[in-house]
Amino acid sequence: xxxxxxxxxxxxxxxxxxxxxxxxxxxxxLMAGDKSKGGRPYFLESxxxxxxxxxxxxxxxxxxxxxxxxxxxxxxxxxxxxxxxxAIEAYEPDEASAQERQLWHARYAARILxxxxxELDAIARPENNTPMHRIADExxxx
Amino acid sequence: xxxxxYQLPPVWTKLRxxxxxxxxxxxxxxxxxxxxxxxxxxxxxMAPGNRIAFENRVRPSFQEKHGRDFQDRHELQDYxxxxxxxxxxxxxxxxxxxxRQQNGRAAVLRQAAELAGKVCEQLSKGPQNLELKEGFTxxxxxxxxxxxxxxxxxxxEYFQGDVANAANYDSGLFVTSGGMLGSLTDGGGQAIAKWVxxxxxxxxxxxxxxxxxxxxxxxxxxxxxxxxxxxTAIDAGAPMLRYxxxxxxxxxxxNVTFIQADAASMPEFEDAGFDWVQTTMFLHETGGKAIHxxxxxxxxxxxxxxxxxxxxxxQYTPEMSLYEQFMRDxxxxxxxxxxxGHMHDLQPQDLMEEAGVPREEFMQIGVKAVNDxxxxxxxxxxxxxxxxxxxxxxxxxxxx
Numbered sequence: 001x002x003x004x005x006x007x008x009x010x011x012x013x014x015x016x017x018x019x020x021x022x023x024x025x026x027x028x029x030l031m032a033g034d035k036s037k038g039g040r041p042y043f044l045e046s047x048x049x050x051x052x053x054x055x056x057x058x059x060x061x062x063x064x065x066x067x068x069x070x071x072x073x074x075x076x077x078x079x080x081x082x083x084x085x086x087a088i089e090a091y092e093p094d095e096a097s098a099q100e101r102q103l104w105h106a107r108y109a110a111r112i113l114x115x116x117x118x119e120l121d122a123i124a125r126p127e128n129n130t131p132m133h134r135i136a137d138e139x140x141x142x
Numbered sequence: 143x144x145x146x147x148y149q150l151p152p153v154w155t156k157l158r159x160x161x162x163x164x165x166x167x168x169x170x171x172x173x174x175x176x177x178x179x180x181x182x183x184x185x186x187x188m189a190p191g192n193r194i195a196f197e198n199r200v201r202p203s204f205q206e207k208h209g210r211d212f213q214d215r216h217e218l219q220d221y222x223x224x225x226x227x228x229x230x231x232x233x234x235x236x237x238x239x240x241x242r243q244q245n246g247r248a249a250v251l252r253q254a255a256e257l258a259g260k261v262c263e264q265l266s267k268g269p270q271n272l273e274l275k276e277g278f279t280x281x282x283x284x285x286x287x288x289x290x291x292x293x294x295x296x297x298x299e300y301f302q303g304d305v306a307n308a309a310n311y312d313s314g315l316f317v318t319s320g321g322m323l324g325s326l327t328d329g330g331g332q333a334i335a336k337w338v339x340x341x342x343x344x345x346x347x348x349x350x351x352x353x354x355x356x357x358x359x360x361x362x363x364x365x366x367x368x369x370x371x372x373x374t375a376i377d378a379g380a381p382m383l384r385y386x387x388x389x390x391x392x393x394x395x396x397n398v399t400f401i402q403a404d405a406a407s408m409p410e411f412e413d414a415g416f417d418w419v420q421t422t423m424f425l426h427e428t429g430g431k432a433i434h435x436x437x438x439x440x441x442x443x444x445x446x447x448x449x450x451x452x453x454x455x456x457q458y459t460p461e462m463s464l465y466e467q468f469m470r471d472x473x474x475x476x477x478x479x480x481x482x483g484h485m486h487d488l489q490p491q492d493l494m495e496e497a498g499v500p501r502e503e504f505m506q507i508g509v510k511a512v513n514d515x516x517x518x519x520x521x522x523x524x525x526x527x528x529x530x531x532x533x534x535x536x537x538x539x540x541x542x
Contacts, residue, residue, distance in 0.1 A: 019300065026306075028247075033244050036293045037286070068176075
């Protein structure tokens, strides 16, 4: 596969070199993500897409982690008699609570999909899309 | 409990946690549980899609264009790599491997100092079972690549006494293998020990050499199966040996000594000093020249009448389809085990002849991991995942 390329820089003394000096100076956050030797293969036609896929998979992992933690919480609370998981399953909010929750979902969806909304805006209102270097020149004359 | 016919991988907490095992937080365990499931989906749902894409469109379109079939696995690779099914599978498989490494490293590196301390304390108990060498030279084939995409591979020590990479390996192989190697990830060693005992009930080895032992996953079951024997487990990686020696003590296995040595040159061992020389999933992580020097050394240290056995992935033979060779090659290039392809092109009979096994003594068998976590035990069917399946080729023979 010829899409092979190295994305990270040198590991010897450069900004990515975070080798510890002793047991008390381990940079676990950055070292966890150390790159292994050899060029990284890209399988998808676009390396940019593969990048996004990797970010999405990492986020998906964290959703699973949250789900497992929530499950732990529910089970512990139930074992202490504080909640009833069947009641959670059967829960139906009253009108006002249901509206609040829908509102939250709507805001959340809009935050996630912001870029699509703004791309449509760009097509709909081309006059509002002057390149910034031109605006800079124009504003210099104002 | 709601039932599904979908085969679940075992949860990570089924791993047997010994005294020097790293501590995992709730979320670190959850991360591994998710990754096991991700691997399971990629290997059982997505991987078979490659064959469908190959049979239904990649091969027919190649045949139509060229008027012939593929000549070798490399040509097949060129065409498969343009297929979107292969691309998606490859991208995800690579991604899960990288995530497994990052998540494992995050867990062990945050406790690297404590782990080194636990290992040191464990090693101080009872008789010495570890020999590390000052100024030891790690073989070039190990320094050249990070096998399995483990940054730093088996030999990197981040500080004096460090065992982080070994602890990462010990706690994470369960995720890559989908738990199919059992609760101590020792299904390979258990399988070979069982096979030798059953096949050669009159064989009572006194001195066993396990080459490329890593942290001793497979040396320990052999030592336990032959308690009258003294097992010498060698490896180039100090963190693996240090952790392995402590782990052996923690698991109460006292007839194994871990020694830092280069299998291609073992002057520390006398001629004909071993009755059994074993390697397990080691030869494909060596190099094209080193492997022959290793065979010479095995010939030298193995006593006449002794046995040498090697657990490996299947060799690429003319009987193996190009498609299967291509699928098996994935790990060579994309899971950083680059000698895998070349090694599996060699004839094991030739290698064994170099190691002192005459052709008429050569043997080759298939073994399946002994897995205490598999509800169906050894009779259970396992999904074909090529280089990841717990089914191996064992070759070797008696030295005359």
